[in-house]
Amino acid sequence: MATENEYTSSEGAPDQSELIAALKKFIRTQGEGYLRDPNVSSIGIARKTTDSRPEGEIALQFTVDKKAQPEQLEALGTKKLPESITVDGVEVPTEVLQRSYEPQFRVVAEAESPTRHKRLDPALPGVSVGHVNVSAGTIGCVVFDRHDGTPYVLSNWHVLHGASGEPGEDVVQPGQADDPHIDRNRLGRLERSHLGFSGDCAVATVEDRRFDADILDLGVAPEELGEPEIGDTVVKSGRTTGVTHGVVRSPFKLVQIDYRGVGPRNVLCFEIGVDPNIPPENGEISLPGDSGSVWMFKDPGGRPGKVLAGLHFAGESRADPDEHALACLPQLVFEELGITLRPPVPEAVEVLEGYNPNFLRARVPAPRLDPRIEHDLFRLGDADDIPYTHFSLALSKSRRFALWVAWNIDGGALKRLDRRGIPFSRDPRIPDEAQVGDELYRANRVDRGHLARRADLLWGSLAEARKANTDSFFFTNIAPQMDDFNQSSRGGLWGRLEDAVFEGVKVDDLRVSVFAGPVFQSDDRLYRGVRLPREYWKVLVFSDQGELRTTAFLLTQNLDQLEALELDEFRVFQVTLSEVEERCRLRFPDPLHEAETLAVPEALAQRAPLESLSEIRWS
Numbered sequence: 001m002a003t004e005n006e007y008t009s010s011e012g013a014p015d016q017s018e019l020i021a022a023l024k025k026f027i028r029t030q031g032e033g034y035l036r037d038p039n040v041s042s043i044g045i046a047r048k049t050t051d052s053r054p055e056g057e058i059a060l061q062f063t064v065d066k067k068a069q070p071e072q073l074e075a076l077g078t079k080k081l082p083e084s085i086t087v088d089g090v091e092v093p094t095e096v097l098q099r100s101y102e103p104q105f106r107v108v109a110e111a112e113s114p115t116r117h118k119r120l121d122p123a124l125p126g127v128s129v130g131h132v133n134v135s136a137g138t139i140g141c142v143v144f145d146r147h148d149g150t151p152y153v154l155s156n157w158h159v160l161h162g163a164s165g166e167p168g169e170d171v172v173q174p175g176q177a178d179d180p181h182i183d184r185n186r187l188g189r190l191e192r193s194h195l196g197f198s199g200d201c202a203v204a205t206v207e208d209r210r211f212d213a214d215i216l217d218l219g220v221a222p223e224e225l226g227e228p229e230i231g232d233t234v235v236k237s238g239r240t241t242g243v244t245h246g247v248v249r250s251p252f253k254l255v256q257i258d259y260r261g262v263g264p265r266n267v268l269c270f271e272i273g274v275d276p277n278i279p280p281e282n283g284e285i286s287l288p289g290d291s292g293s294v295w296m297f298k299d300p301g302g303r304p305g306k307v308l309a310g311l312h313f314a315g316e317s318r319a320d321p322d323e324h325a326l327a328c329l330p331q332l333v334f335e336e337l338g339i340t341l342r343p344p345v346p347e348a349v350e351v352l353e354g355y356n357p358n359f360l361r362a363r364v365p366a367p368r369l370d371p372r373i374e375h376d377l378f379r380l381g382d383a384d385d386i387p388y389t390h391f392s393l394a395l396s397k398s399r400r401f402a403l404w405v406a407w408n409i410d411g412g413a414l415k416r417l418d419r420r421g422i423p424f425s426r427d428p429r430i431p432d433e434a435q436v437g438d439e440l441y442r443a444n445r446v447d448r449g450h451l452a453r454r455a456d457l458l459w460g461s462l463a464e465a466r467k468a469n470t471d472s473f474f475f476t477n478i479a480p481q482m483d484d485f486n487q488s489s490r491g492g493l494w495g496r497l498e499d500a501v502f503e504g505v506k507v508d509d510l511r512v513s514v515f516a517g518p519v520f521q522s523d524d525r526l527y528r529g530v531r532l533p534r535e536y537w538k539v540l541v542f543s544d545q546g547e548l549r550t551t552a553f554l555l556t557q558n559l560d561q562l563e564a565l566e567l568d569e570f571r572v573f574q575v576t577l578s579e580v581e582e583r584c585r586l587r588f589p590d591p592l593h594e595a596e597t598l599a600v601p602e603a604l605a606q607r608a609p610l611e612s613l614s615e616i617r618w619s
Contacts, residue, residue: 001232001297001307019058020045022088024252026060031254032266039064039078041100044253044271047230048095060085060092061250063099100317101257101326103158103200103291116216116239117178119185123209126216126237126293128174129155131190132182134162136175138239138293140311141222141341142213143203143334149343151211152203153187154333155292156313157195160202163261165190171204175239177289195265198336199328200291200313215304217243218296222308222341225330226297227251228270233298234309236325238290244280246272246295246325248309255326257314268332270310272325286315286325295327308341354387355406355513362548362591364513364541366392366406370585377403378434386430386476389468390459391452393476396520399531400436401479404517404586405451411502411510415458415465419473424448427474435475440530449481451516451536456498479518480532493572493610494536494555500613501540508543515539519554519583537580541592544618548595551618552580571609574598574616 023045031043042063047056062081073079084091116127117136123129129139137159143152153171160171172179173187186208193202213221215237228234232248250271258264272295274285293312299305310327334340357365366385369377377384378395385392391407426435441448450472457468471477501512518533525532536555541548554575577588577596598617610616 001226001229001309016058019087019090019092020251022090023058023060023092026085026087027252027254028268034062034081035254035256035266037078039066039076040081040256041065042253042255044250044255045230046095046250046271048093049097057093059095060087061095061097061253063097065098065100067096067098097322099320099322099324101255101314102317103156103257103259103314116242117174119174119179121209122212123153123173123187123206124212124214124216125153125221126218126239128178128239128289129153129159129187129204129292130172130175130177131160131162131165132170132172132176133164134159134175135177136239136289137291138237138289138312139173140292140294141215141308142206142211143337143339143341144343146338146340150191151206151343152191152339153206153211154201154203154294154311154337154339156311157193157200157202158259158313159292160190160204161193161195163259165193167191167193173209192337194333194336195259195262195267197266197268198332199269199311200265200267201311201328201333201337203337203339215294215296218304220296220304220306222294222296223306224308224341225334226307226309227329227331228309228327232309233275233302234272234295235298235304236286236290236293236295236312238286238293238312240287240289241280241282241284244285245275245278246285247275249273249324252329253326255314267313267326267328269313269326269328272327274323283323285323286312290315295325353389354385355390355392356408359408359513360511360541360548361508361543361546364548364592365589366394367404367515367586367588369394369403370581370587373403373585378430380429386427388471388474388477389464390457391468391471391477393451395430395434395476397434399518399520399533400434401520401533402451402476402517403520403584404515405477406513406515407452407456409456409498409512409514410459411507411512413459414455415462417458417465417469419454419469422470422473424473424475424478427476430476436478436480436530437475440480440528446480446527446532448475448478451477451479451518452514453495453498456514479536480530481536493613494538494553496613497538497540497553497616500616501542501618503613504616505542505544505549505618508546511542513541515541515588517584535583537575537584539577539580539588539592541595548591549597549618550577550592550595551598551616552577552596554579554583573607573609 034043046061048059084093125139125141128136130136140154143154172182172185188205188207191203218237228248228251235245295309297305297307297309312327314326378397380386385394393402393405396403454472458465516538519535539552552575554573
């Protein structure tokens with residue numbers, strides 16, 4: 001066995017190690033040419049089984065669906081394979097065996113404890129799993145997204161995806177062959193998959209269940225990827241045959257397998273035979289239903305180690321008397337799927353959680369659009385809102401600014417981070433023409449104003465806070481405001497409303513949820529091809545001694561004399577939710593209306609603007 005960090009030949013002979021490396025390259029580059037022969041099922045590295053010596057010499061091993069005499073080859077549509085092949089100047093003998101392979105996901109009678117076939121919480125490797133339309137396979141191990149640390153379960157393409165599957169569809173534990181009540185067995189959704197040269201592999205999220213990383217009956221979780229070598233001893237825990245033991249007999253092989261519904265696929269893998277010292281009770285080291293389990297290298301004491309050898313995906317066909325198994329090479333699988341055995345360090349995590357409606361003690365959903373303006377909503381895929389770290393927003397197609405932004409503030413976990421060096425930029429997920437960019441803000445007094453206040457978002461782990469800091473500078477979270485917007489003579493009331501909550505109220509858990517956005521009016525001033533909103537609204541929601549509280553504000557600014565730069569003072573008013581709804585054609589959830597206690601004159605003109613934060617009425 002060789003790990004990712006260390007390669008040691010099982011023979012310790014440099015020349016043989018170099019030969020094996022050359023043979024691997026030969027199979028990668030020229031192996032598929034041999035698989036075009038309809039009778040050839042694989043080409044790999046192995047020791048010759050016909051050699052008189054105990055171990056045999058290294059050879060290129062071919063397997064064929066049917067061995068035949070030379071005069072019968074033409075009728076089979078095949079031709080005689082060479083007795084030797086020269087690779088990098090070395091003549092390498094060949095060997096031809098009669099074998100064929102098939103993926104192992106069909107259902108057979110139970111051969112192991114029914115625990116493997118039941119719904120488990122926490123779910124764990126070694127038990128039944130499958131796409132809702134696939135019979136059943138095995139959870140191999142718990143892995144993590146290389147970029148954002150999301151935990152997944154690893155198994156095969158033909159277990160979690162299948163010929164008719166699509167990313168995003170449900171995955172159930174146990175597989176539907178073990179329990180047809182799929183509506184109550186949802187584990188998560190298919191995230192990514194691959195069927196081809198790099199393997200038969202897929203990952204699914206774990207959403208409706210907890211998980212345990214230790215493999216059932218092995219008691220270990222993989223911590224490192226290894227590279228198989230001839231003679232390595234391995235062990236797996238699968239849905240159908242349970243714990244079985246094997247020996248690597250071909251460390252590198254290109255196999256062609258015919259997958260129902262998609263046709264033949266060539267897969268790089270390695271081959272495992274029965275460990276003669278620990279033979280399986282029924283003679284089978286794998287059976288249908290074991291697909292997706294992982295083979296683990298054994299430690300020097302013969303116990304399951306923590307180095308992952310490969311991902312089981314196939315075995316001999318029913319007509320083949322030679323008992324063996326095939327496993328995908330782990331480095332190829334992990335690279336293809338973008339996964340790792342250890343979650344990335346916090347500094348490397350890419351957080352993108354969006355607004356959390358369950359952030360407070362009571363559920364506080366984001367506002368909905370009035371049916372009159374639903375046609376103006378920009379949708380990112382099938383989603384109505386666009387998530388960022390600690391905030392989400394709904395984007396107007398016609399105005400190209402946010403209709404609303406919703407964010408959460410954890411006052412007990414706020415960080416102080418510098419904004420220097422972070423550029424304003426367009427969100428790469430959204431077409432450029434759907435966002436107002438820097439062309440509006442250059443060479444004038446129009447400022448790039450954050451809707452979700454940057455300082456409010458900088459909480460959680462350091463990685464989260466840093467990501468939120470960057471996310472806040474996307475133009476989707478920016479709206480045009482005059483350059484002294486938050487530094488007016490009234491003490492910058494608008495920019496300090498969130499701070500005022502913590503100063504004026506004993507906020508439960510130091511948590512606040514906020515909604516804000518511009519007010520779009522038909523007579524908004526057109527400037528540089530963009531209509532500039534002249535009013536903004538903000539709604540603060542928090543819990544005070546267990547009671548939900550809601551307070552709304554409106555800011556008006558005069559942009560009519562933008563060119564003259566002669567501006568009225570900004571005015572901040574305390575308003576009702578109904579007034580915000582009417583001005584913006586939004587609908588806030590009923591619990592927010594019930595949490596509102598402010599009584600004001602009907603007309604805004606009859607009210608005095610706020611002169612200081614102390615004038616805010618919180619209840």
